[in-house]
Amino acid sequence: MKVPRRSTDWRPAGRTKRTRRLLGLALLMVTMALIAGLVNHSTSAVQPLSDNCGFLWFTPSEPNGYQHFTATDCSQAVAETFSYPIAGITPALTITAANGRFAWWGDWIYGTTTYSANNQACGTQTITVSFSRPVLSVRLQPSTFGAGPGYGSNSLTITTSGGDSTQVQKAPADNNFPPTSLTAPFPGTAITSVMITANDGLSFTLGNVGYLLPENDCYPVKSLEMVAINSPLDTNPNIGGGQRVFPDKLTASDNADRKRVRIKAYTASGANKTIYFKSFDLDDPSSSTSPVDPNDSSGPTGNDNRGIPSSGVMSLAGGSGSSNTISVVTDSNGIAQADLSLSMQPGDNFMVAASADQTYLNAITIDGISLREGGTYGSQLLPTYRGQVTAMLTVWRRVHIEMDSMGLVSGNKATGKTSTVVPHAATNTTDITASTTLEINRFENGRITLNNVGTFSVLSNSANMITVQGLINSVPHNTSYTMYDDDDFNNNNGTNLVGDNGENVTAPDISLLQDSDNPAVNAFAVAYVRPKYDVGDYNDLVSFKLNTNTTSPANIIGSYDFDAKASEADNSFWTVYLLGAYQAWTDEDGDPNTDNLTLGIVDNINGQGANVFNELLRSPETTITTYVNNAATSAHEIGHLFNGQHGDLGLMEQSSTRSSTIFTEITLNRIRSINHP
Amino acid sequence: MKTKLLIVGIASVSLVLAFCVAQYSVSSQTNHNPLRVDVETDKTTYLPGELVTLHISIVNKSNTAIPLPVDATVQDGNLRVFISKESLPFKEYLGPGWGTRDRAPSKPTTLNPGQAFGTDATILWNQTIETSHLNPAYAQQQGSERLSNAYALGKPGTYDIKVVLRDPTTRENLESIPVQLTVAEPQGEDRDVWEEIRDDANYGLFMQSGGLLESPEEQKTIRIALSLENLLSRHPNSKYAPVMRSGLAKRQRGLQRPSQDDFEN
Numbered sequence: 001m002k003v004p005r006r007s008t009d010w011r012p013a014g015r016t017k018r019t020r021r022l023l024g025l026a027l028l029m030v031t032m033a034l035i036a037g038l039v040n041h042s043t044s045a046v047q048p049l050s051d052n053c054g055f056l057w058f059t060p061s062e063p064n065g066y067q068h069f070t071a072t073d074c075s076q077a078v079a080e081t082f083s084y085p086i087a088g089i090t091p092a093l094t095i096t097a098a099n100g101r102f103a104w105w106g107d108w109i110y111g112t113t114t115y116s117a118n119n120q121a122c123g124t125q126t127i128t129v130s131f132s133r134p135v136l137s138v139r140l141q142p143s144t145f146g147a148g149p150g151y152g153s154n155s156l157t158i159t160t161s162g163g164d165s166t167q168v169q170k171a172p173a174d175n176n177f178p179p180t181s182l183t184a185p186f187p188g189t190a191i192t193s194v195m196i197t198a199n200d201g202l203s204f205t206l207g208n209v210g211y212l213l214p215e216n217d218c219y220p221v222k223s224l225e226m227v228a229i230n231s232p233l234d235t236n237p238n239i240g241g242g243q244r245v246f247p248d249k250l251t252a253s254d255n256a257d258r259k260r261v262r263i264k265a266y267t268a269s270g271a272n273k274t275i276y277f278k279s280f281d282l283d284d285p286s287s288s289t290s291p292v293d294p295n296d297s298s299g300p301t302g303n304d305n306r307g308i309p310s311s312g313v314m315s316l317a318g319g320s321g322s323s324n325t326i327s328v329v330t331d332s333n334g335i336a337q338a339d340l341s342l343s344m345q346p347g348d349n350f351m352v353a354a355s356a357d358q359t360y361l362n363a364i365t366i367d368g369i370s371l372r373e374g375g376t377y378g379s380q381l382l383p384t385y386r387g388q389v390t391a392m393l394t395v396w397r398r399v400h401i402e403m404d405s406m407g408l409v410s411g412n413k414a415t416g417k418t419s420t421v422v423p424h425a426a427t428n429t430t431d432i433t434a435s436t437t438l439e440i441n442r443f444e445n446g447r448i449t450l451n452n453v454g455t456f457s458v459l460s461n462s463a464n465m466i467t468v469q470g471l472i473n474s475v476p477h478n479t480s481y482t483m484y485d486d487d488d489f490n491n492n493n494g495t496n497l498v499g500d501n502g503e504n505v506t507a508p509d510i511s512l513l514q515d516s517d518n519p520a521v522n523a524f525a526v527a528y529v530r531p532k533y534d535v536g537d538y539n540d541l542v543s544f545k546l547n548t549n550t551t552s553p554a555n556i557i558g559s560y561d562f563d564a565k566a567s568e569a570d571n572s573f574w575t576v577y578l579l580g581a582y583q584a585w586t587d588e589d590g591d592p593n594t595d596n597l598t599l600g601i602v603d604n605i606n607g608q609g610a611n612v613f614n615e616l617l618r619s620p621e622t623t624i625t626t627y628v629n630n631a632a633t634s635a636h637e638i639g640h641l642f643n644g645q646h647g648d649l650g651l652m653e654q655s656s657t658r659s660s661t662i663f664t665e666i667t668l669n670r671i672r673s674i675n676h677p
Numbered sequence: 678m679k680t681k682l683l684i685v686g687i688a689s690v691s692l693v694l695a696f697c698v699a700q701y702s703v704s705s706q707t708n709h710n711p712l713r714v715d716v717e718t719d720k721t722t723y724l725p726g727e728l729v730t731l732h733i734s735i736v737n738k739s740n741t742a743i744p745l746p747v748d749a750t751v752q753d754g755n756l757r758v759f760i761s762k763e764s765l766p767f768k769e770y771l772g773p774g775w776g777t778r779d780r781a782p783s784k785p786t787t788l789n790p791g792q793a794f795g796t797d798a799t800i801l802w803n804q805t806i807e808t809s810h811l812n813p814a815y816a817q818q819q820g821s822e823r824l825s826n827a828y829a830l831g832k833p834g835t836y837d838i839k840v841v842l843r844d845p846t847t848r849e850n851l852e853s854i855p856v857q858l859t860v861a862e863p864q865g866e867d868r869d870v871w872e873e874i875r876d877d878a879n880y881g882l883f884m885q886s887g888g889l890l891e892s893p894e895e896q897k898t899i900r901i902a903l904s905l906e907n908l909l910s911r912h913p914n915s916k917y918a919p920v921m922r923s924g925l926a927k928r929q930r931g932l933q934r935p936s937q938d939d940f941e942n
Contacts, residue, residue, distance in 0.1 A: 654779055
């Protein structure tokens with residue numbers, strides 16, 4: 001056996017300035033190529049080279065005994081091809097050396113050689129490893145038979161059949177190139193061959209080759225997808241992002257299961273690979289304090305969903321489950337599918353992880369709105385090569401508001417006939433005896449018309465006496481009169497008060513109850529609730545009541561025309577009623593002005609519906625401000641139906657002291673914890 | 678040595694001063710509010726399902742006239758009632774329609790020195806809060822605040838009842854001294870009546886408010902009304918008779934034209 005002579009100095013003598021420039025340029029090009037090579041690889045979580053799980057290794061050996069090839073010139077460089085039956089691959093791997101014969105040396109295996117006494121390059125040295133069936137990943141660590149100049153190539157390019165390539169450099173003092181892994185992109189075609197090329201045309205050895213067959217992939221889950229089934233998914237507009245789903249019914253009679261989403265794990269492993277799924281209850285990102293998020297005292301902590309089960313339920317696709325874990329085998333396309341069933345409380349949030357390693361899955365911990373490896377596996381945030389995750393999924397709910405308004409105002413007056421009419425010159429007033437019993441001072445600031453006499457401003461009234469401005473000296477006995485109070489719900493009558501007779505009461509202002517994700521126009525958005533106006537008949541002619549009877553819940557409910565009340569207690573289809581009414585009970589209607597003013601009322605906390613009193617929600621009856629107005633009252637009343645109470649402050653505070661149109665966290669907690677409004 | 682003694686002495690004095698200030702602060706907190714909330718009941722012993730009327734007085738115990746928030750009622754939600762059974766923690770009682778009225782800003786009533794504002798509140802039917810759909814932590818959070826029984830005083834025993842006034846202007850809470858009452862086991866005819874109404878708290882709601890949580894002419898309301906009329910006719914002298922009559926009368930007035938007297942809590 002002849003031993004190749006090793007040159008001690010391969011460097012050419014005497015570098016010129018031009019040569020230095022060229023070398024610098026070459027170095028730059030190599031660096032850029034290296035970077036390009038790196039960019040060609042996926043930037044997602046990569047299995048460490050030290051993790052050989054699933055990889056098979058073969059050591060190519062010279063099939064015909066060793067051959068060595070010592071060449072003194074390039075004419076002796078030839079191509080060779082050998083096929084190997086390798087366990088696990090049928091029929092074989094094929095290894096081809098081009099521009100250099102394979103040589104086997106005592107302590108190095110399989111390489112090319114154009115070795116000559118001068119370590120000459122003889123064209124492009126290439127070894128190609130071909131797989132008779134595609135593999136997912138290839139690992140290589142080429143080397144030279146010695147370190148230092150004269151012992152072969154220092155620069156290799158490794159290219160897969162898919163076009164991914166990388167360049168590896170060997171330090172002159174080292175005889176090994178860095179370990180290199182090439183993985184087929186996913187989705188994409190697997191690797192059928194790998195070509196190793198010496199950039200400098202010099203020799204190198206192939207070394208052991210590791211390859212990963214699809215069925216052997218220990219970390220088969222490449223991506224995880226969440227797919228809508230009966231409820232569309234869209235972007236969660238609230239803090240934390242991710243996706244959103246509305247699991248509630250679309251209509252009261254809807255019977256589709258809208259609480260499920262499909263989770264698909266994509267693998268390159270073909271059929272019958274077992275994949276494990278697990279759902280998690282992430283931390284609530286909207287708050288870190290009680291009462292909304294009471295378990296964050298030591299930092300963001302999951303397991304704070306309100307619904308049950310709080311982590312959701314995993315099941316086979318279309319099946320039923322009983323826990324937050326499930327195992328599923330892949331189909332012929334390498335896809336494993338499972339369903340996640342969600343809770344119904346708004347703001348509940350979930351994430352699903354999938355892995356082929358159940359122990360890994362069980363070691364995962366919740367880290368805010370992310371998942372993190374645990375146990376002996378490390379502490380990386382998912383996704384990792386071992387486990388993939390879905391986006392965060394947050395539950396939103398709809399509240400269907402049936403909105404009506406009372407019809408034409410009628411009967412808002414008092415009529416009668418005069419008996420005595422007494423002018424008082426000293427005060428420039430006249431007292432008129434009323435023929436019916438009147439609510440004391442109800443008609444102050446109102447107007448009275450005496451038939452064929454004239455119209456006068458009412459200053460005050462007792463139970464049976466009306467005091468008007470001005471002197472009325474001559475009035476026939478039993479003169480008919482019509483008297484109006486100062487009601488004018490839309491401020492359109494000026495001094496010609498007519499008790500709004502014949503005018504249609506307006507609907508509540510829903511400026512803060514819009515079907516929107518914008519908290520500026522939907523006060524419930526931060527509670528993960530969207531108002532909808534798709535129930536009822538928008539009746540704007542609900543039976544008119546001059547004073548809504550607010551003396552009991554039943555009497556308040558009696559003022560409603562609640563067509564959708566059958567679903568009022570349906571926890572999968574939230575329904576409430578909102579009525580634009582005229583004014584509250586007789587001692588709350590601002591007539592007389594010393595009356596208290598009730599601007600809105602619900603039948604009960606967590607009741608069925610609300611009245612908003614238009615006649616009182618106007619200037620000058622009430623001082624209208626940013627916080628005290630029809631829109632704020634409407635949203636406030638709906639808040640009561642979600643258990644909101646005045647002591648919560650914020651938008652739930654009474655108008656008498658309200659200084660915000662935003663729900664406090666106390667109210668948000670109530671909204672998100674309710675079964676149904 | 679002298680320096681050390683001086684330091685110790687200063688520290689000791691500081692501690693004593695701080696303690697005194699704290700004591701003063703606690704005392705001030707207790708005594709500084711010029712208002713006092715008093716509550717009393719008509720009697721000290723009731724039957725389960727009997728209407729309890731709380732007479733609440735908000736007294737100006739200072740020497741100057743002070744404003745009283747006009748919405749100091751249970752319907753406005755600024756007067757709240759808490760009940761403790763047998764020394765267990767107090768939980769909030771929420772009666773029908775309580776806390777529902779949204780009042781506009783208005784000129785507050787002024788209480789002269791020694792003057793009191795009086796209002797009543799009745800206790801019978803309690804609005805419970807659903808928690809079975811919640812995970813245990815939130816169920817406990819929601820349930821710990823509110824009374825869980827539909828009949829607030831539905832079981833024999835000793836109860837303490839206190840009223841808390843929330844001043845919406847200052848946002849301070851002022852508690853009354855609790856009033857104690859006993860709920861006794863009904864006997865004889867009273868027991869017969871109680872046996873018929875105790876399993877359906879709608880009777881309590883009807884007797885207290887004159888209706889149910891539905892329109893006055895709905896079927897369930899009519900059924901309860903007829904049932905109470907029948908019960909009343911069979912037991913006209915029962916201790917429950919007054920509250921049955923009261924509820925039926927309220928309903929009748931509501932069907933006709935309710936008077937201002939019906940506007941009670």
